[in-house]
Amino acid sequence: MSDATIPTESAGATAPTGAESGPTSAESAPTSAESGPTSAESGPTGAESGPTSAESAPTSAESWAAEPRPPRSALSDEATALDAADRLRAKRDAFTLDDVIYLDGNSLGALPRAVPHRLAEVVAREWGELRIRSWEESGWWTAPERIGDRVGRLVGAAPGQVVVGDSTSVNVFKAVVAAVRIAQARGTHRDQILVDETTFPTDGYIAESAARMTGCTLRPVAAGDMPTAVGARTAAALVNHVDYRTGRLHDLPGTTAAVHAAGGLVVWDLCHSAGALPVGLDDHGVDLAVGCTYKYLNGGPGAPAYLYVARAHQPRFDSPLPGWNSHADPFGMASAYTPADGSARGRVGTPDILSMLALEAALEVWDDVTIEDVRAKSLALTDFFLRCVEDYVPTGRVQSLTPAAHAERGSQVALRCADAGEVMAELTRRGVVGDFRRPDVLRFGFTPLYTGFAEVERAARVLADVLAKEG
Numbered sequence: 001m002s003d004a005t006i007p008t009e010s011a012g013a014t015a016p017t018g019a020e021s022g023p024t025s026a027e028s029a030p031t032s033a034e035s036g037p038t039s040a041e042s043g044p045t046g047a048e049s050g051p052t053s054a055e056s057a058p059t060s061a062e063s064w065a066a067e068p069r070p071p072r073s074a075l076s077d078e079a080t081a082l083d084a085a086d087r088l089r090a091k092r093d094a095f096t097l098d099d100v101i102y103l104d105g106n107s108l109g110a111l112p113r114a115v116p117h118r119l120a121e122v123v124a125r126e127w128g129e130l131r132i133r134s135w136e137e138s139g140w141w142t143a144p145e146r147i148g149d150r151v152g153r154l155v156g157a158a159p160g161q162v163v164v165g166d167s168t169s170v171n172v173f174k175a176v177v178a179a180v181r182i183a184q185a186r187g188t189h190r191d192q193i194l195v196d197e198t199t200f201p202t203d204g205y206i207a208e209s210a211a212r213m214t215g216c217t218l219r220p221v222a223a224g225d226m227p228t229a230v231g232a233r234t235a236a237a238l239v240n241h242v243d244y245r246t247g248r249l250h251d252l253p254g255t256t257a258a259v260h261a262a263g264g265l266v267v268w269d270l271c272h273s274a275g276a277l278p279v280g281l282d283d284h285g286v287d288l289a290v291g292c293t294y295k296y297l298n299g300g301p302g303a304p305a306y307l308y309v310a311r312a313h314q315p316r317f318d319s320p321l322p323g324w325n326s327h328a329d330p331f332g333m334a335s336a337y338t339p340a341d342g343s344a345r346g347r348v349g350t351p352d353i354l355s356m357l358a359l360e361a362a363l364e365v366w367d368d369v370t371i372e373d374v375r376a377k378s379l380a381l382t383d384f385f386l387r388c389v390e391d392y393v394p395t396g397r398v399q400s401l402t403p404a405a406h407a408e409r410g411s412q413v414a415l416r417c418a419d420a421g422e423v424m425a426e427l428t429r430r431g432v433v434g435d436f437r438r439p440d441v442l443r444f445g446f447t448p449l450y451t452g453f454a455e456v457e458r459a460a461r462v463l464a465d466v467l468a469k470e471g
Helices: 074-085 089-094 114-137 143-155 168-184 201-214 223-229 252-261 311-316 342-346 353-366 371-392 420-429 453-470
Strands: 162-164 192-196 217-221 234-240 265-269 288-291 306-309 398-400 412-417 435-437 441-445
Touching: 074 371, 074 453, 114 353, 143 162, 143 288, 143 306, 143 342, 143 353, 162 342, 168 201, 168 234, 168 265, 168 288, 168 306, 168 311, 192 201, 192 223, 201 217, 201 234, 217 223, 223 234, 223 252, 234 252, 252 265, 306 311, 306 342, 311 342, 371 398, 371 412, 371 453, 412 420, 420 435, 420 441, 420 453
Parallel strands: 192 217, 192 234, 234 265, 265 288
Antiparallel strands: 162 306, 288 306, 398 412, 412 441, 435 441
16 A cells, blocks of 8 residues: 555655665565564654643543444454554553553653552652662662663663753753864864754754854754755754654664764754664764653653763763763762763753653563564554545545655654644544644654554544544
């Protein structure tokens, strides 16, 4: 099947080359349990953590259970078969879910069942009984690096290069300023910061502030044009791996290589790719990267973000926010700052222990999962959803903004739709939760660890019914 018959919008981006290790066409998605996981495959970012307008509508079972469901179809039967062959299907039991079809894990992931018990233990035992002793006896002090290594495994980073803490916004600031300082210290005149022109707003705001601080000018560029836009004046480029609005996957290997060839450094925002697809930070020579943990990593609302600094850059990483936690001797209380070695250099102040340990518990669901299996199922889910939309939704009512090509697609589907806000509110009322991006985008996120094919098929049927009644 091809979703090419659904009207699409290219958004003017250049197709990436080698951006992922997963399948690159609908035909290459797994076709059996043996060949893959299924029989088919900064406010919010970037950095989005707040609720969307659609989520304010009632979502209780009472508000939508009475709605008649559209009749079953051949696609319903296919969904049942796909779920039966899904090797990740048992992972759903690791999350707290209900009958609501939750397609907003690209904004806030579902609650892993292990988290409440772990938090209760931390509060009652580690805080309530051990108190200050827990910084050592319970491993609180080393949590940012320990949990950073767990995140690192999911983004292709060897241990000792990722530290967890602060927000995505704060880490973007640290990374961009440090990247410019490293580039300028090489002795050449570099006074431009390139930024993805459709980036999540926070990234743009912070890049502008970083430019003022470092004596640079900010140059917005389409992410697909970044490889040809870099030049001798480029100090750093800040790029989103996946566009938060459209779900377009950008070319991380090619862009990184192009920025390096021009003598600059690149900072990648992984908020919409970490936990959804292979990233390969080490393999592709990425300099610095940031990301949140409350989307596909299911760390919870306000969960701490992370900062990746490639080992080669760590001795020269000059943070614009040096704090006592990143000091080489934090309890020496020296008036002069001496940075710590390794990833700890990215720390600032006292870690947010409760949310950090909730994240650590949430990451346990990944212990026996490969990111390649997750990517294969992600592509299968988005392919299947687009097929269902094509078959069910009245012609002309939606336009896909998400690329059809696997090499250009993240783990969400964005549909342009008139009256999108009202449509999403009605979907939410009927038990299908996605989100709405002004002015006219319906956005559906597909989290392979807990989203099933039957849910995807039913969501498309409900969408079709809503649009038919409103049309």
